[in-house]
Amino acid sequence: MEGADYEVLSVREQLFHERVRECIISTLLFATLYIFCHIALTHFKKPAEFTTVDEEDATVNKIALELCTFTLAVALGAVLLLPFSIISNEVLLSLPRNYYIQWLNGSLIHGLWNLVFLFSNLSLIFLMPFAYFFTESEGFAGSRKGVLARVYETVVMLMLLTLLVLGMVWVASAIVDNNKASRESLYDFWEYYLPYLYSCISFLGVLLLLVCTPLGLARMFSVTGKLLVKPRLLEDLEEQLHCSAFEEAALTRRICNPTSCWLPLDIELLHRQVLALQTQRVLLEKRRKASAWQRNLGYPLAMLCLLVLTGLSVLIVAIHILELLIDEAAMPRGMQGASLGxxxxxxxxxxxxxxxxxxxxYLMVSSVVGFYSSPLFRGxxxxxxxxAMTQIIGNCVCLLVLSSALPVFSRTLGLTRFDLLGDFGRFNWLGNFYIVFLYNAAFAGLTTLCLVKTFTAAVRAELIRAFGLDRLPLPVSGFPRVSKKTQHQ
Structure with missing residues (x-):
């Protein structure tokens, strides 16, 4: 009996130590993400909103900034969670009995997925609405001014919003799945209501990724072209620098002596032209100073890598579409994967x-680029x-929606065979064949269309610039027509 009690006690101690170890690792990971996000938000916030004379507004903005930092840390954790799980599985396969990686196990990964799911719900449903209402609140009429009065008003507004969202989700559930069991399940707040609400939010995020990712994949070529030095293709940089300097000097003389010309001058337009010429001259000087390796090897390799990654993404999605037509196990919820390692x-x-x-x-970076490049979210x-503080809150909400939808997005497109762990996998629409098939087909079609259009337009524009056709008086496709007013000036 004593031996059996000792074994039970040792098993309990081992489970306790493993649980403590997982809590310490999770805390350290989140603390690292939180510090990184706090530094990032500090460089984007308006200093005037935190050094204002009104101490109450400054305190409110500081509290809202901490909530935004928490939300952004959760978003970054959601982005890193799927790659971390895939890498952990390969490490466990390669080193199954290594003592130094015993802390890396399925229990830890499963716990991290559940924590990210819980914190994502907490941030989307409570923290971010609270931060927005808190920054906009002033306290109820007749109450004493102060931070506490603004907290009371924010809590009341948040309760009303929660009731509104609860009613909308209940009505949506009754319309989509009209039976008594599904409606009664929503009364269980933690087990059914939050996962169902998060499923709706995740579905909106996946639709947003469907629009932003192809646009971002197309924009990645132009963004990379602006960051890197392009090779000299049939062009003389010295001649372009001299022409730019002469044009800048001529415009500067017009601005300094506006009475010397008998035609009326638009001084504001001339100032914009001078700034554009100065920017062009700086870029030309940067290209002239670049080394031959950087100029002739860096840019082509970067463009080739982007092209390969984009083409590989489309190829994997196309293969996944064929698998969906052939094998039912290719559905996101069709395969029940084995445990980690x-x-x-x-x-x-x-x-x-x-x-x-x-x-x-690559797809996550492309989706963020496409999100901020779209006309709807460019502002x-x-x-x-x-x-501004409200703009920071809006950015954190959008990034959290995109990052939370990334695991579902990757699994739906067949980019990975990793089954979603924790509550991420409790999405009913993942089992709908028509939704998954149409989503894959739309992604492949939009990405191919954007890639072909952008790549051919970029090559055409470079050839036009290389042969000097953009300096002709005739309008060239891809370049703006010069107005008569500018020609006279």
Whole structure:
């Protein structure tokens, strides 16, 4: 009996130590993400909103900033969670009995997925609405001014919003699945209501990724072209620098002596032209100073990598579409994967897992680029030391929606065979064949269309600039027509 009691006690101690170890690891990971996000938000916030004479407004903005930092840390954790799980599985496969990686197990990964799911719900449903209402509140009429009065008003507004959203979700559930069991299940707040609400939000995020990712994949070529030095293709940089300097000097003389010309001058337009010429001259000087390796090797390799990654993404999605038509197990909820560290999530082994991780990061960066490039969300783009508090809240909400939908997005497109762990996998619409099939087909079609259009337009524009056709008086496709007023000036 004593031996059996000792074994039970040792098992309990082992489980206790493992639980404590998982809590410490999760806390350290989240603390690292929180510090990184706090530093990032500090560089984008408006300093005037935190150094104002009104101490109450400054306190409210500081509290809202901490809530935004928490939300952004959760969003970053949701982005890193799927690649971290894939890499952990390959490490456990390669080193199954290594003492130094015993802390990396399925219990830890499963716990991290549940924590990210819980914190995502908490941030989307409570923290971010609270931060917005808190910054906009002034306290109820007749109450004493102060932070506490604004907290009371914010709590009341948040309760009313919760009731409104609860009613909308209940009505949506009754319309989609009209039976008594589904409606009664929503009364269980933690087990059914939050996962169902998060499923709706995640579905909206997946639709947003469907629009933003192809646009971002097309924009990645132009963004990379602005960051890198392009090769000299049939062009003379010295001649372009001299022409730019002469044009800038001529415009400067017109601005300094506006009475010397008998035609009326638009001084504001001349100032904009001078700024454009100065920017062009700086870029030309940067290209002239660049080394031959940077100029002739860096840009082509970067463009080739983008083209390969984009083409590989489309190829994987196309193969997944064929698998959906042939095998029902290719559905996001059709495959029940083994536990962590027993089988690889890629048919190519560790090499395929690395490709999956690279593609997931590439698509996430592309979706963010496409999100801020779209006309609807372009005004939400943060500015260095000039981003208002409400704009920071809006950015954090949008990034959290995009990042929370990334695991579902990757699994729906077949980029990874990793089954969603925790409550991320409790989405009913993942089992609908028509939704998944149409989503894959729409992504492949939109990405191919944007890629072909952008790539051919970029090549055509470079050839036009290389042969000097953009300086002709005749309008050239892809370049704006010069107005008569500008020609006279």
């Amino acid at each position: 027993q089988v690889s999530f890629s048919k190519l082994g560790s090499f395929g897992a690395v490709i999956q991780v690279v593609l997931i990061f 939400l783009r943060p500015r260095w030391h000039d981003t």
